[in-house]
Amino acid sequence: MSSKKQKSKNKTASGFPLKGILILIAGLTVLFAVILATSLFKSYPVQGEKQMLAIGDGDSYSGFIDRLAQQDKVSFPIILKLYQKIMIHDSMKAGVYEIRQGMSVREVLELVSNAENAQMNRILVIEGTTFKQLIELLKKDDLVTKEVLNLPQDQMLKALNIPFNHPEGLFAPDTYFFAKGETDKKILTDLYKRQMKALDAAWANRASGLPYKDKYEALIMASIVEKETSLDSELNQVSGVFIRRLQQGMRLQTDPTVIYGMGDRYTGNITRTDLRTPTAYNTYTNNGLPPTPIALPSQKAIEAAMHPDNSNNVYFVATGNGGHKFTSNLQDHNRAVQEYLTVIRSKN
Known part of the structure; x- marks a missing residue:
């Protein structure tokens, strides 16, 4: 056999050396194995023999995988996400799971797709x-x-x-x-x-001079404060406004109580007619506190109901940019309302 024929046998039909293709395939195989070893089949990091992993309501595989990658616990997060999409076809289930030493990331991904695997139930x-x-x-x-x-x-x-x-x-x-x-x-x-x-x-350590007959009335106030602001920094200010209103004989005039009194009639919007329609919870038409709390208040809101701020404010209105503006007289309050309306119009 001539040398030319021997060389042609070591080439593919496309002209690439067969040996080179085999080396390339071997290299890609090794690379793929490394990728799998550092992603899907990497041992999930566990401190000790076992540890608990809490999955919350609304947690997603994508977010979970991204957190693992950001903490350098896995590489190639895209591989994990592709595996979940192709092989698991499900969402993460809230609960507390036991992760044992030696479990792979793949096994953990599959474990948390089934609530039956949870050791404890997470309730938010x-x-x-x-x-x-x-x-x-x-x-x-x-x-x-x-x-x-x-x-x-x-x-x-x-x-x-x-x-x-x-x-x-x-x-x-x-x-x-x-x-x-x-x-x-x-x-x-x-x-x-x-x-x-x-x-x-909180009741045992409450401030003096509060207008509550008992701790249940303080709980009612705490629930109103909870519904009026999402900012912890404003809880004592909101509490102060409503407590001073009670002390001065003013009506609370707080929308959340009206909404609660509307029950299933409330569909997301509150109208002037709603504010004028009497219910046991309408603090625009009734004096004093409503008959019961209107929500489940946090411990912070309960503390705020027992410790109002020391200002003279009896009004507050949203700023339109997060938070509220607190004022002590009707003139300043009306000005704050106009400022709020200006901000809202500029966003529309």
Whole structure:
């Protein structure tokens, strides 16, 4: 065989040396193996023999994978995301999962796609949530054993040994972890005891001269304060405005109480007619506090209801840029309202 024929046998039909192609394939195979080893099949970082991994409501695979990459715990996050899209076809399920030493990232991704794998159930009760929303949250949670959720309200309170006629405001908002299958009765009892403990402590250390007959009225105020601002820095200011209004015989005139009194009639907008329509909770038509809380207040809101600021402010209005402007007289308040309307118009 001639040397020319021998050389042609070492080439492919396209003219590339066969040996070179084999080396390229081998190199790509090694590279792919390295990529998989540092992404999908890399051991998930665990301190000790095992640790718990909490997945919250609304957490996504994309965000979870990005956090792992930012913390240098995995490489090639795009590979993990492709694997999840192609092989898992599901969302992360809220709960607390046990991650054991030696588990791969791939195994962890698959583990958290099934709530049955959770060791504990994560329950997030948001500040300002209403009791109705809390009940709906627990009803939808498959990891909660249902015992009292479907009882009429009065029977539920009796079953929970709660000595109040209305459940609103009595349960502490927070992030909780309960065992899978925990009963709604145990969960609600724990939240109630937590709220009462916070209320009792705040009441025992309250400022002097507050216009409350008892700590339940303070809880009502805390719920209003909770609904009026999302800024912790404003809680004591909002509390101060409403407390001074009570002390001066002014009506509270707070929209959240009107909305609560509207119940299912509220669809996202509140009108002047709504403000003039009497209900037990309409603080535009009624003097004093509403009969019950209007939401589940946080411990910070409860503390604010017991410790108002020391200003003379009796008005506040949104700025349109986040937060509120607080004023002590109607003239300044009207000016602040016009400033707010100007800001809103400039954004439209």
